[in-house]
Amino acid sequence: MAASRTRxxxxxxxxxxxxxxxxAASASARSAAPDGLREVLFVGNNWDxxxxxxxxxxDYAKIGRISVVPDKDARMAEINADPVKWIYFQAIxxxxxxxxxxxxxxxxxxxxxxxxxxxxxxxxxxxxxxLADGTVNWRFPVAGYRADHMAVSPDGTxxxxxxxxxxxxxxxxxxxxxxxxxxxxxxxPHENVFSKDGKYIWNMSIGDVNTDLDGPGWDxxxxxxxxxxxxxxxxxxxxxxxxxxxxxxxxxKDFSDAVRPAVFSPDESKLYFQVSFFNGFLEYDVTTDxxxxxKTLPKNPATGEDRTTxxxxxxxxxISMNPAGTRLxxxxxxxxxxxxxxxxxxxxxxxxxxxxxxxATVSGDGKDCVVSESGADQVTAIDFATGRKVAxxxxxxxxxxxxxxxxxxxxxGPGGN
Numbered sequence: 001m002a003a004s005r006t007r008x009x010x011x012x013x014x015x016x017x018x019x020x021x022x023x024a025a026s027a028s029a030r031s032a033a034p035d036g037l038r039e040v041l042f043v044g045n046n047w048d049x050x051x052x053x054x055x056x057x058x059d060y061a062k063i064g065r066i067s068v069v070p071d072k073d074a075r076m077a078e079i080n081a082d083p084v085k086w087i088y089f090q091a092i093x094x095x096x097x098x099x100x101x102x103x104x105x106x107x108x109x110x111x112x113x114x115x116x117x118x119x120x121x122x123x124x125x126x127x128x129x130x131l132a133d134g135t136v137n138w139r140f141p142v143a144g145y146r147a148d149h150m151a152v153s154p155d156g157t158x159x160x161x162x163x164x165x166x167x168x169x170x171x172x173x174x175x176x177x178x179x180x181x182x183x184x185x186x187x188x189p190h191e192n193v194f195s196k197d198g199k200y201i202w203n204m205s206i207g208d209v210n211t212d213l214d215g216p217g218w219d220x221x222x223x224x225x226x227x228x229x230x231x232x233x234x235x236x237x238x239x240x241x242x243x244x245x246x247x248x249x250x251x252x253k254d255f256s257d258a259v260r261p262a263v264f265s266p267d268e269s270k271l272y273f274q275v276s277f278f279n280g281f282l283e284y285d286v287t288t289d290x291x292x293x294x295k296t297l298p299k300n301p302a303t304g305e306d307r308t309t310x311x312x313x314x315x316x317x318x319i320s321m322n323p324a325g326t327r328l329x330x331x332x333x334x335x336x337x338x339x340x341x342x343x344x345x346x347x348x349x350x351x352x353x354x355x356x357x358x359x360a361t362v363s364g365d366g367k368d369c370v371v372s373e374s375g376a377d378q379v380t381a382i383d384f385a386t387g388r389k390v391a392x393x394x395x396x397x398x399x400x401x402x403x404x405x406x407x408x409x410x411x412x413g414p415g416g417n
Contacts, residue, residue, distance in 0.1 A: 009290070028351065037406040039364045043372065043404075044118070045069070045396025049103030051116065053394040053413075056285045056364025056404060060381055060393045064413030066127055068118045071136050075123045085124075088145035092122050095210040096312055107147050109405030110174055111156035116405065117174055119147040119161050124226060126150070126170075127290035128159050128177060131407055134414035138177030143168045149401075151192035151201070169203050169304050171235065181295070183236035187223030188416055193263065194232065198245055202229045205314075206258040209276065214307035216254040222313075223278075225258050243275075243291075245282065249289040260358070261281040265343075266325040276313035281328070295346045300335035301386055310334045311356075316358035320369055322384040329355035329369030329382065338371045338380070340387040349387025361402045372399040 034037045034417075040063060043052040054060050055339035069075070079085045093101050109116045114129045115137055128137035144166030151160045152174065159174045162185070166417025169189055171180045188206030188263035193202040229239035232258055244257040251281035255275055262273035270292075271284040283293040297316065307384050311334065320342070328341040330348075337351040338360065355375030368381040368390060381391045381400060 003170075003357050006216045010351060011031070027250060032225070033257045033406055034057055034111075034113075036409050038063075038409045038411070040407050041071065041364070041379075041406055042107050042109065042116060042403050042405050043395045043399050044107050045105035045377075046104045046121075046374075046398045046400045047097075047100040048397035049101075050396045051104060051118070051398075053407060054379070054393055054395075055409075057367065058365075060363075060370075060379070060391050062393065063407070064411060065220070066115075066116070066129060066134055066397070066414055068107070068120065068127070070121075070129070070134055071127075072154060075125075079123075079248045085145065087355060088124070091124055094147055097122070097402065098311065103146065104400070105167045106161075107403055107405075108150060108152040108156075108159060108174070109407065111406075113406040113411075114275065117151050117159055119151075121146045121148060121164075123147075124163075126159070126172065126177070129175075130414075131411060132414065139180065140170070140172055142166070142179045148189065149191050151194050152217055153194050154196055154198045155244075156193075158198075158232075160192040160194070160203075162192060162203065162223070164190070169201070171201070171232070182234045183228070183237065185228045186226045188225075188257070189228075190260070193262075196268075198204055199232055200238070201230050201231075201232045204259040204262065206276070208369050209258070209313040212308045214277065214310075215314065216256075219254075219256055222256070222258065227259060241289075243284075246289070246291045246374065247275075247282075250282075252294070256313070258313065260314065263319050263321045263328070263378050265321065267324070272319060274316050274319055274330075277310065277315050279308055279315045279332065281316070281330060291344065295348075297332060297339065297341075298351060300332070300337065303335050306315075318357060318371060320360040320362050322369075323360065323366040327384045329360045329362075329371070329384065331360045331371050333357055336375070337371070338382055340369065340382060340384055352380070352382055352387070352389050358400045359402050363402070364404060374398045374400060 004157040039056045053063045074269045105119045107118045126140045136175040142163035144163045146164045148162040148164045160171045170182045186205045187207045190206040191204040213221045227241040260274040279409045280296040285292045314333045317333040320329045338354045355373045357371040358374040
């Protein structure tokens with residue numbers, strides 16, 4: 001799934017920037033499924049601890065479902081026996097979990113399509129689940145008390161996971177769960193991205209999103225938030241990008257510098273990213289190291305202006321790009337819509353109603369944007385060309401991350417082959 005090689009640049013900093021592959025890159029550089037495998041979408045249902053497996057394009061029909069907490073009784077016994085773990089478990093439930101446990105944050109399948117690796121915030125771990133029988137292959141407890149977003153290397157052999165309360169990213173062998181290395185980040189590491197050549201890892205830290213100090217004047221209390229770039233072999237830091245400085249230079253001193261979901265253009269010259277509290281996104285030129293454009297999207301009149309009511313400091317959370325790099329798809333989380341935006345003009349298309357859309361990815365054939373409607377327990381596909389909804393599929397409780405992956409060609413669920 002490699003994209004075309006970028007031209008050589010003398011500047012190391014610029015070369016690193018142009019090496020970045022965002023969430024859309026893996027979606028846009030597609031190839032046929034390996035022999036014996038079938039491309040699918042994994043939908044993580046965070047609150048009920050399941051993952052639905054659906055077709056990656058077309059009618060998005062369901063193929064099967066797995067539990068990602070087959071060891072729940074054992075994990076709960078450990079938590080109940082440790083007062084500190086119990087306190088953090090309850091804190092996750094009542095803060096970022098909105099009163100619910102968080103069992104399925106992120107997931108990627110293994111190259112052979114036999115297992116899926118899942119980060120589980122409430123259990124502070126990463127597990128590999130055997131897709132044939134639903135059992136745990138391996139388990140890796142992260143540092144601290146909460147696991148978060150992950151990223152998989154281009155060759156599918158390594159997975160990086162944020163340990164959000166430890167300001168650490170672990171890099172694991174996806175087959176064995178053995179830690180290959182780790183590195184420190186800003187406060188509360190969140191999104192991880194491998195460069196497309198697998199040489200670098202980019203991490204975005206978002207700081208403390210659970211306090212009520214949400215006014216612009218209190219943004220400094222949210223912590224040290226920046227992008228950390230490390231060598232994916234040595235795990236040594238090679239670059240830090242502080243968006244505070246870039247936002248200030250663009251005249252956005254009142255904007256949060258917590259970089260949320262982000263996507264790179266196909267030629268990797270531009271980064272489009274969302275920040276806390278903002279209904280829209282920004283364009284960042286990776287060569288000049290400057291923010292170049294801003295897009296403000298419509299507000300939903302029914303959305304209150306009290307920032308403390310916005311989930312985890314989000315306003316809009318989820319962004320992807322079509323393979324041609326001509327359209328962006330944005331999940332308007334607190335405004336209850338998703339929309340396709342023309343990249344050249346930044347003009348949005350129809351506002352497609354969606355209940356708390358939490359993520360946006362690209363279909364297997366690259367034609368649609370697929371958003372998870374966490375407030376309606378469904379995923380919805382929107383045509384990049386027309387901006388219109390083409391399908392909605394019911395899934396489990398509170399779908400969040402949606403990732404492309406593979407299963408065995410005859411797979412229908414644990415014990416179903």
